[in-house]
Amino acid sequence: MVETKVQSILYLNGVTKSFDGFKAINNLSLDIRPGELRAIIGPNGAGKSTMMDIITGKTKPDEGEVKFRDVIDLTKHDEAEIANMGIGRKFQKPTVIESLSVWENLELALAGHRNVFQTLFFKLDKAQIERIEEILLLIGLQERRAEQARNLSHGQKQWLEIGMLIIQDPELLLVDEPAAGMTDYETMETAKLLKSISENHSVIVVEHDMDFIRALDTKVTVLHEGSVLAEGTLDVVSSNPRVIEVYLGR
Amino acid sequence: MSRKPILQLLLTNDKASRWLFIVMGVLGVLVPILNLAVPADSAFHVPTYMVTLIGKYLCFAMLALALDLIWGYCGILSLGHGAFFALGGYAMGMYLMRQIGDRGVYGNPVLPDFMVFLNWQELPWYWYGFDNFGFALLMVFLAPGLLAFLFGWLAFRSRVTGVYLSIITQALTYALMLAFFRNDMGFGGNNGLTDFKDILGFDLQADSTRVSLFVITLLCLAGAYILCQYITRSKAGRVLISIRDAESRTRFIGYKVEHYKLFVFVVSSLIAGLAGALYVPQIGIINPSEFNPLNSIEIVIWVAIGGRGTLYGAIIGAILVNYAKTTFTSGVFAEYWLFILGALFVITTIYLPRGVVGILDGYRQKVARKKADQAAATPVPQTAGGK
Ligand SMILES: Nc1ncnc2c1ncn2[C@@H]1O[C@H](COP(=O)(O)OP(=O)(O)OP(=O)(O)O)[C@@H](O)[C@H]1O
Ligand SMILES: [Mg+2]
Numbered sequence: 086m087v088e089t090k091v092q093s094i095l096y097l098n099g100v101t102k103s104f105d106g107f108k109a110i111n112n113l114s115l116d117i118r119p120g121e122l123r124a125i126i127g128p129n130g131a132g133k134s135t136m137m138d139i140i141t142g143k144t145k146p147d148e149g150e151v152k153f154r155d156v157i158d159l160t161k162h163d164e165a166e167i168a169n170m171g172i173g174r175k176f177q178k179p180t181v182i183e184s185l186s187v188w189e190n191l192e193l194a195l196a197g198h199r200n201v202f203q204t205l206f207f208k209l210d211k212a213q214i215e216r217i218e219e220i221l222l223l224i225g226l227q228e229r230r231a232e233q234a235r236n237l238s239h240g241q242k243q244w245l246e247i248g249m250l251i252i253q254d255p256e257l258l259l260v261d262e263p264a265a266g267m268t269d270y271e272t273m274e275t276a277k278l279l280k281s282i283s284e285n286h287s288v289i290v291v292e293h294d295m296d297f298i299r300a301l302d303t304k305v306t307v308l309h310e311g312s313v314l315a316e317g318t319l320d321v322v323s324s325n326p327r328v329i330e331v332y333l334g335r
Numbered sequence: 336m337s338r339k340p341i342l343q344l345l346l347t348n349d350k351a352s353r354w355l356f357i358v359m360g361v362l363g364v365l366v367p368i369l370n371l372a373v374p375a376d377s378a379f380h381v382p383t384y385m386v387t388l389i390g391k392y393l394c395f396a397m398l399a400l401a402l403d404l405i406w407g408y409c410g411i412l413s414l415g416h417g418a419f420f421a422l423g424g425y426a427m428g429m430y431l432m433r434q435i436g437d438r439g440v441y442g443n444p445v446l447p448d449f450m451v452f453l454n455w456q457e458l459p460w461y462w463y464g465f466d467n468f469g470f471a472l473l474m475v476f477l478a479p480g481l482l483a484f485l486f487g488w489l490a491f492r493s494r495v496t497g498v499y500l501s502i503i504t505q506a507l508t509y510a511l512m513l514a515f516f517r518n519d520m521g522f523g524g525n526n527g528l529t530d531f532k533d534i535l536g537f538d539l540q541a542d543s544t545r546v547s548l549f550v551i552t553l554l555c556l557a558g559a560y561i562l563c564q565y566i567t568r569s570k571a572g573r574v575l576i577s578i579r580d581a582e583s584r585t586r587f588i589g590y591k592v593e594h595y596k597l598f599v600f601v602v603s604s605l606i607a608g609l610a611g612a613l614y615v616p617q618i619g620i621i622n623p624s625e626f627n628p629l630n631s632i633e634i635v636i637w638v639a640i641g642g643r644g645t646l647y648g649a650i651i652g653a654i655l656v657n658y659a660k661t662t663f664t665s666g667v668f669a670e671y672w673l674f675i676l677g678a679l680f681v682i683t684t685i686y687l688p689r690g691v692v693g694i695l696d697g698y699r700q701k702v703a704r705k706k707a708d709q710a711a712a713t714p715v716p717q718t719a720g721g722k
Contacts, residue, residue, distance in 0.1 A: 141587060168589035180584045182577045189573055199589050201598045204571035253588065 091154050094119045094257050094287040095140065100149030101311075102139060109135045110146065111311035117257070122283035124298050124319075125291045127308035128332050133291045134177055136308070137259045141174050142167040153257070169199060173255030177262045177291075179242040183235035187226050187245055190234055191217045194249035216252065223278070224248040239266040247278065257287045264297045276300035307332065341565045350699075351647045351692070352564065356557065362389070363553045367546045383542050388661065390549040390617045392654045397556050397610035399637045399653035400646060401603040404563050406635070407644030408572065409599050410579035412497075414631050415504030416607055418511050419479035421625035423608025425515075426478050428528035428621040429462060430471030431539075435532050448530070449523045459521045468535055475612040476605050483604030484597065491593040491600075496582070505628050512626030527622025534616050545617070552613045556650070559606045563646050566602065575599060636680045642690025651691055 095117040102110040110132045117123055125133055138144035139151060142164045151159040159167055168174075181190050195217065198207055209217075221227045224244040229237065234245060243263060250258055260279065264272040276297050279288060283303075292298055298305060298319055305322050307315040309331050315322045322328050345352035366389065369381040398420050405411040437444040441451040445458055464470040486507060490500060518524035537544040566572050577585045578592050586592050615621045624630075633656075641652020656676070663672050687693055 143583070143587075164583070164586035165589050165591045168587050174587050176584070176587075180581050182573075182580050182584070184576060184580055185573055192570065193573055193577055194588050198570070199591070201571055201594055204574055205566065205569050207570040249588070 091119050093117060093155055094121070094153070095289075096150065096152040096155065097136075097140075098150040098152075100136075100139060100146045100151060102135060102144060102146045108311050110139065113149070113308075113312050115306065115313065117287055117289060120283070120285070120287055122280065122288045122301060122303045123290070124301050124303055124305045125289060125308060126293065126298060126305060126322075126332065127314070131308040132311040133308055134261055135311075137174060137261055137289075137291070140167075140259060141172060165199070168253070168255075171254075171256035172259065173250045173253045173257070174259045175243075175246050175250050175261055175263060177265070179239065179246050181234040181237070181242050181245050181249070184233060186231050186233055187221070187237070188217065188230045190245055190249055191220055191252055194252050196252065196254040220248045220252050223251070240268065240271050243267060243275075244271075247275070251282060255286070258282065258289070260288065260290045262291055262293065264292055264294050269296075272297050273300060341561060341568070344568075345561065345564055351645070352560075355560070355647050355650065359553055359557055363550055366549060370546055371542060383545050386542075386545050386549050387617050390545075390552050391614065392657050393549075393552045393556050394610045394614040394617070395634075395637070395657050396650040396653040397552075397559055397613075398607050398634055399641065399649035400556070400559055400563055401606035401610065402634050403638050403643060403646055403649035404566070404606070405599055405603045406638060407646070407649070408567050408579060409575040409596060410582075411596060411600060412501045412635065413504045413600075413603075414501045414628065414635065415506075415508035416603070416634050417628075417631035418504075418508035418626055419483060419604040419607035420611035420614070420630075421508075421511070421515075421621065421623075422478040422482065423475045423611030424615040424621040424625060425522060425528070425611075426465075426471055426474040426608070427612035427615045428531075429465040429474075429522075430468060431531035431534060431616060432528050433462070433466040434534065435530065438532055439530070447523070447528075449518075449526065450521070453518060455521075462521070472612075475608050479604040479608035479611075480601055483601045487597040487600040491596040494593075505631065508626050508631055509628050512623050512628075515623035515626060523622070525623060527620055527624075528615075529620040529622075531616065531619055539616060539619070548613070548617050552617070555609055555613060559609070560646060560650070562602075563606075566599070567646065571595065571598075633676070636676060638690075640679060640683045640690055642692035642696075645692050648690050648692035655691065 093116050095115070097113055097115040100110055100113045101108060113132070113136065115136075127133055135144060139146050140159060142159060142162055145160055153159050153167075153170060153172065157170065162170070182193065185193065192209065195213060198204055218227075221230055224247060226241065226245060226248070229241070234242065237245060243266065247260070247263060250260070263275050263279070267275060272294060273296075277300070279290060280301060282288060290301065305317065305319050306313055307322050307325075307328050314331065315325045315328050323333055339347075346356065366381055366386055369379055370383060370386050373380045375382075398416065401419070402413060402416050405413060432447045435447065439448040439451070441448055443451045446455060450458070465474070490503065495503065514520055515522050516525050522528065531539055533539050534544065537547070567575070574585065574590050574595055577588075577590070578595060582592055611621075611625070637653040637656045638649045639652070640656055641650065642648025656679070660672060660676070663669065663675060668675065683690055689696065
């Protein structure tokens, strides 16, 4: 497989993006290795979500390189193409398809079958049904499979969206504030889940919840005003005076 | 997920569709008998004008169905769907014009009357082939389909959505109306195409032809309904719903939103074109007023009143509103029809967002909930999937 030769699953270099003169992303560089789990923290407006917008093709950067698996220039592709290359995303605001059932949401996200004529004649096979069952079990929504997604609680929507992300089977997962609105118990379960996913995927997680970040027990990048302020273990970055000043101290 | 064929599914698992098919079946059997076999002086006789009137409603129902497919399921609010209907109608009208042959007022064997009147010497190239029914039928689909494809390709690729899209669809039909009004376009100017004599050699005035056209329209409506049901119940249909509810989310799951929109927009235009083609021989005329933006807005009102996003709601809405229109515009309220229609639209959008079928559905759910409460004690076997 080619995978073994890949240096960086994701490589950002000198990326800049301004909105009406305001630099939301400012000369940002980031290097994620295959199989890595990376936590990203930083104050509100630091550019964390905008960074994900750039990686997933929603926003085009003004300058800089954005490379997937060393060679693929992500700035040249649209959202659907990037998703199909193997980059999945969970949004900060949970977005599931409200008028479809839990089951149908998962079916929609299931890997493969993306073009019109495939989906027109699509039938779930046995392996796919089992896969959906597996994910339902994982996200604890077996009992609510037939429920319209709009009737789920906030936390359940978060879980469903994580389920949709996993079932896409992407190589790289971008997870934006998965624990927002969750109870402490749910938060810890989510951290466990992401850790287990990272055993065979690359994962980037953005979160404000420090207990969650601690539970991930992994390398942390601190973003501030669109660029990297510090990088290292949670203990190292949280003793960094600049980090304390702009983020943790408040 | 069920592997049953779509028709079987609709007849067994879907009450509304079953009712629709029953009503259509009854109409399809009863109307011909009551028109052709029952003597004209009998109280049960259905006069031919009535057959044609119902036929017209069915054409409108098909048009409403076409709009519901894109608006109800994919959130594309076209305010120019009348254009596809009219294009299909013109394609059929051109065939019917060619069928007149030398029986026109001027007796010219090649040129339709309006061309003789304009002193034209020869048939324009784009009229070639329309003396052949097969070719005309092809154009019934090709003309609206190509326009929809081109328009959709440009609009969806540049991600024009919402109100902006609605406005340009409206501009599209308006521009076509102005073009078709012009005499030198070669489509009969503001008089349009009319004075048709026969279709495939059958006299258009004959009762048997009228009844046949009625039955064909009914069959086409049923076919279009089954097609739309198939699409909306497939996984592609769920992608459409997902685009309607959360377009950008759908892209991030990996679906090319523009391809799905283009597909469903073209299918919808084909259904609209067919509806127009069935409408013209029954009504006996097609003119540029069919492109009038107001017509397209009316279609939206039919669907809204019937209930958007259910398919059968669109059919019910089109028939109800047009029945009301026939009733009102022939009475003392004629002048107020547009006000009545506007009021109906406002009332449904505010008080009945799910339209007439929403009321029926609400009642059905109430009954179902009562039943479910009673059955709550019985354990339900686990099955795969919500559907
Ligand atoms: N499309 C846009 N147009 C204009 N400004 C934008 C746009 N997207 C983001 N911004 C601005 O860019 C900055 C970074 O926003 P971003 O959402 O990336 O922050 P964040 O780090 O995710 O913050 P939070 O922790 O609150 O989610 C903010 O000041 C925001 O207002
Ligand atoms: Mg954010």
